[in-house]
Every structure is written in C-alpha cells, then in structure tokens.
Amino acid sequence: MKTILIKNAHIVNEGTILKGDILIEGDYIKEINDSISAKSANVIVFDAEGKYVLPGVIDDQVHFREPGLTNKATIETESKAAIAGGITSFIEMPNTNPQTTTIEELEKKFEIASKTSSANYSFMFGGTNDNLDEILKVDPKKVAALKLFLGSSTGNMLVDDPKVLETIFSKTNLLIAVHCEDEATIKANFEIYKEKFGDDIPIKYHPEIRSEEACYLSSSKAIALAKKTGARLHVFHLSTGKETDLFSNKIPLKEKKITAEVCIHHLWFTDKDYDTKGTLIKWNPAVKTKNDREQLWEALLDDRIDVIATDHAPHTIEEKKNVYTKAPSGGPLVQHALPAMLEMYHKEKISIEKVVEKMCHNPAILFQIEKRGFIKEGYFADLVVVDLNNPWTVKKENILYKCGWSPFEGTTFKSRITQTFINGSLVYNNSKFSDVKAAKRLTFNR
Template sequence: MNTILIKDAALVNEGRIFHADVFIKNGFIEKIAPSIDVRADIEINALGLHLLPGMIDDQVHFREPGLTHKADIFSESMAAVAGGITSFMEMPNTVPNTLTQELLSDKYAIASEVSLANYSFFMGASNNNLDEVLKTDPKNVCGIKVFMGSSTGNMLVDNEKVLEDLFKEAPMLIATHCEDEQTIRSNMALYKEKYGDQITIEMHPLIRSTEACYRSSSMAVGLAKKYNTRLHILHISTAKEISLFDNQLPLKEKRITAEACIHHLWFDDRDYAAKGNWIKWNPAVKTEADKNAILKAVLDGHIDVIATDHAPHTIEEKEQPYLLAPSGGPLVQHALSVLLEMYHQQKISLEQIVEKTAHHVADCFNIDKRGYIREGYWADLVLVNLHDPVKVIKPNILYKCGWSPFEGQTFESEITHTIVSGNLAYQKGKFMTNKTGQRLQFNR
C-alpha cells in the first residue's frame, strides 16, 4: 500500500481552514489540490471531517526499558496513534537511565522494531556524564534532557559547575524539568512536621510550590542567556514563570522556548477533591488562576508548544497514600481530544491547536519535513470528526496501565484516522501494525 487518496477533507494548516484532496505516495504528500483524480491503494472519503497535521508530542515517558509493567513503546505508541499523535520524543529516566550513547542506541533499536508512531529519544544528563552528552548527534537526536528537580535514579543535576558546563557546551537543544529541589525539601519538611504521615494530595501544589518552579526556571533562563544556549523549558505550571519568556520574537528566532501540558490546561487544584492521586503530577497542577494564565500564554505566544508529559503508573501504585503514590499519568490517547473539547468551549481555535501541537513543535526542534501539510513533506496526518461524541470508559482505554484521568468524560470529537509516515496506522478503532514509524531527523 504505497498510495493514499484523501477526498473532500477540511484541511487545518498554517492558519487556514480550506477544503482539498490530498494524495500520498511512498510516505510523502505528493499533491494537495481542490480535486485530485487518481487511483490509489486506499481512498478515504473525508467529507465532513477535518484533516490536521499529526500531533508531535515533545515529552513522553514510555517506560521501556526497565519499567515495562507500567508501559512499553509498543503499547503507548499505539495509544498515541489512536489519539492523533504521529511522533513522540521520549525521556531518559527509564531503567537504566539513558546516560550513555549505547543505552540511547538501545532505545532507538527497540522503537525501530515496535513503535507505531515516529520517534526520537532524549539523551539524559547527570552530574557525571558530560563527556557522553557531548557525543550526541544533533541531526538524529531531539535534545538533551536535564532534570533540575527530582527524578528517577541518578538524573537530578544539582551540581552548579556541571550545569554551567552543560549550558556552555551543549551542541543542541537542552530541555529542562525545572523545580528547585531545596525549596521542595524544605516545604516537605514543614508539612511533615505539621501533619506527619497525614499529608494529603491537596497539599501537593503547596509542597511543589510556585516558588520552587520559578526559582529553577529563572536559573535555567539565566544560564541560557549567559551562554546563548538553545533552551526549552518543559511543563510550565505557574503564572509567575510566564514573565520569563518572550512573545515578541518569531519562534524561529527564539533561543528560549516553553511548553505547556494538557493537564495544566485542563485541571486545577479544585479537582484534587474528586481526582486525588490520579492527577498527581510534577510539577503540580496548581490554581485556576495559574491554569487560565497558562492558556493565555499559549495563545499570546509566551508559551510555544503543547505536549502531554505522558507518564503512566499502575493503578496499584496510584491508589497508595499521597506520600507513596508516584507522580505522573497517562495522556497520549486523549490529549488531542482535550484540545478539541477546548475548541468546542471556544477557548482555542483549530488553527491554534495545529500551530501549538505540530507547526511549532517541528520549528522548535528543527524537525525535517514534518509538522505541516505540505507537498514534499512526510504524510503525518489525522482525520477528526468534530461532532461524534466518545466517552472514555475502561474498555476503550489503550494504555497498558489501564486507567485514565479522563475516565467518565465524554469528548465531543472523535479521531477517526491516523496516518504515520504515509502508513494508515489507525482507522476507526483498528490498527495496522505491519509498519513502524520512522526515526525523526533534525535540520541542525
């Protein structure tokens, strides 16, 4: 199956919505026109559907290797494809941590065999692996990940000299998790002194506080400005941090960019009472005012991209008391559905969704020939029916962990087809697993 013809779709691309046919051949978009009359191996009648560039998720944790009881690259890439995500960038805090070029290559080898979506993997930094980090090839690795806050294993980078050297010498984009560890430890000590083991989830955003986020983010921005580092700060969770970012420069001229995540755009601290540990994330979901400010920053250009920070844990782990329950939750299957729901709520336009989940991610990471519906580009495409409601229930949750923070939610839109590198990977509940996604390449 080397050719696909999509007929009568409403394309959402580069700030416009217009009707056209799209012809795909050997993985690439060959032609976009009002009407295309050719024979194809697969023809899709897209009348009444919207065609979007596939989401490029720049932050996921797919847990392989080492934590595959929670998730693995096959299971989570399948959930991602069903959710309209055609490419992902995966984090290095697996077991073992991805701190050597050999371990990084091992993850690429696994993905080449099983991933239904296109893929890239971050190289991890620690306090003692700078030599390995500097070997990373900017043309075929998405970036270097620095945890400037708590993380799994040996990945908290809190040595000031190491941070200086990383920001000074990094040959490519550095992505950071920014929460000040000392602030969090001090807050936790105060809450334990007051409440002992009876600390509850409502205290999570007070322990992992606004100040912890701002101190760390401002430090990262300061280092990036000092060394002209290409810095990308992940999962902004506070209104205070937004002032660190520029919305005047075009994205392609920015050296410092920022990401917002689905959960910080949808939930706020009022939801802890009902959702409990199911919405326990680091950084924490904070106030309604923070949530509203983050959305405003997405729309006005202070925040450049939207991602998921998909980080599944088992039901048993999440059902533990607050102090024992891990942070993180599964999101890739429902991220686009959430954004389309926000479109129905008139909070964001379809054009802005596409800009923040595809165009800007491709530009931010300099991804080669992806993120747009353009002739000559890879065919990474998603068809959605904006008026076919779907309720999230246990039987239709695809995550290996078997749960979703959106369980019980009805979304107004359905993702009907997902095309990955020219392969029809998903169609109305069915997967085509005969082809895997491609390794992302970068124009750097």
C-alpha cells in the first residue's frame, strides 16, 4: 500500500485554512494534523511549503463528446486536461452519438471511462419524450442524475411534451438536471434576425436571440413543476440576473429541493467580449450583460446559486469560426476553470474558501457523492496543490484540449495547479502526467 505524506500545506476545507500535514494511505486520507512524522522509510514525503491544498474539484457538467463526436474530444483527452486544471471528478452529459438514453448506451460509456479516464467519472442519463421506461430502470445509487433538455437540445432530446414532463418529474427518484431555454421564444427571435441578416447574423445579437425572457420563462416553469411534483431539481448554467430571484438561500444546501449552478464563462465574460472573441464565446445559454454577470456573482456569494461548473463543450476551431448560424455553441473550459476562479480570488471578488465550497464541497453534497469533495480523514485522497503566485499565460502550446483552442488564450493567470492527486495517486506533477490510472467510478450515498 502506497503511503504519501504532504507536509507544510495550507489546507483549505470547510471554510477554514489550516497549516498542517496530510497523510495518505492507499486511496484514502488517513490523518490530518498540525504535524505528522513519517514513521517509515517507505513513506513518500511531499513538501507543500508555501502552497495551498484544496479538495479535488468536482465538475457537474461536461461534454466529453464520446462516443460519436471524437473528432472534437474524447473521455481520455478531456479528462487529462481536467486533472491538469485540478478537476478530479466529472459528470458527463448524455447528448453524445448515440445518445445516452438507454441503459445499454449508458453502460457502454461507463466501460469506455473505466479504461481511459484520468479523472473520476459518472454520467447523466438522458430523458426524451418517449423513454420513461428506461428512465425508471436507472439505479440512483450508481448514476449521477437525469438530464432533461428543456431547450437547446441535439437529436431528439428536447423534452417539450408537458404531460411527459410532469410524468417524469412525478415518477423518477433521480435528481433532475435541466437546461432551461424556451424554444418557441428563441425561434421567434431567431426568425427576426435571420430575415434581417441571413446566415451571417452578428454575434452580438446572440443574447438577444437566446434572451433573458427565454431563460426565465423556461426556468420558472421547471421550478413550478418541481414544486408541484416534489421532484429534486437542479437548474444548470444560469445566465441572467432575473433568474437568480427564483432561488433561495434560506435553508442549507443538503435540505434544498431546488438548486442552481453558474458556469465559469457567465462569471467571466459579458456581451462586450463578443467584439474581440466572436463566436469563440458563443454558448447556450448566451453570455449576457455586465449587469447579469454582477447579479450572478451576487447570487453565488449569497448562496442562492450553489455550484460553479464549466459546461465544457469543445468544438473544432474550424466549426467555431463559421458564420453565426453554422457556428456551434460551446467551448472548452476544464483546464482553466479553477485558475480562472483563483484569478477572481486575487481580484478580491471571492475568497479561496468560497471557491472550494462552490467547486468542491457543494457538488459532493448536491449529488450525494460518497467520500469526495472534502479534505477529511476516511475520504478519498482527491487533492489539488496550488501555487497562488506562479503566473503563466494560456498559449496554444500549453492547451491540452483535443480541439486545441481556448477562450482564455492570451490570458495570464497568477495561480498554477502544480500537483493533482486522485485516489491517493499523484497523477499530475508540474505539467507532467503519470501513467497510473487511478480514476474510479463515482458512487452516490442515496
């Protein structure tokens, strides 16, 4: 059994920063204390003097494109980029090809991940208008959640039959995660701009097409249905200030039935960035105004918004540089999400303790993930070592995504992820990857 002793770390956990040591035995954290001595010559001692140790980030929304879209990304390539960015566990979405809407296809994805993933993994099962029987077969202890596209779907994954929706909300025991944008509103808006500009609609109109109204209308309907049926609802990637008023901070997260997420891009960019970034920052839901961004920050910090995620969704650069109607929405983010949030810490926008709460603790609580998301004795040793004063610039040569580009290219971050441990194994060390496959399938305490 491998034994690793991390010495002299600033340990960030549950709202505190403790200067101390962490003893890892096998896959687990054995001891946390002010000072721990190596009791054997076989103990590997790692000195973290001057560095911060965080729980591994849990990203609750990624699109790793496998199977079927592997020209853009694979579980292998994107999970490798994730661990370089301090993300030790991910939950991947069902809109692959084929879609993950049957138990058979779900198990195929688990099989791929078991052989190729560098990070711990789980998948969401996809709902459609006609797969209720399959949904009811899903074991809540083994699968992260049920994903419903209430807008912006691919294939046949738009769930737009009100009777089907109510039945799903009423019958499933799974947490329901939703993408909320009203399709009728978006289509009406799109036709106005298409008639005026043709295919080459200026990207600045993207947030007018995928508007505040489209987001709020869909989110409010989903929340009303959850309240009516008692379903456990998690609303993905809020993009408007108006939507934040739909959520509460009056009870602890573990008691909430309705929760919310915000993504890195909606906390970083605004509609003014379309002038320089163009379709590279075309996402669904759209990046909106500075006022929306500030209201999202306010709701994040006062706990109406519970989780920060990436919605990592890579496309090739050739696809992204198409005209508006042909440029797909989405972008790669897992490698740069934690550095971006630590940059906000340096700008005094958020504390490092709050970053850990929103990116590590809360996803574990919200999805009831077993023994992850915290630095605790008896928990899996998923740990990230961060140097808060080691600047680096995002360049093509250090981008690890298969698609080879990033919306952060040219950005200098003050903080650097120097080491990542997964299940007690050092898998990433100063820009070098270990050959050890330490990743495990996530399990859920439900």
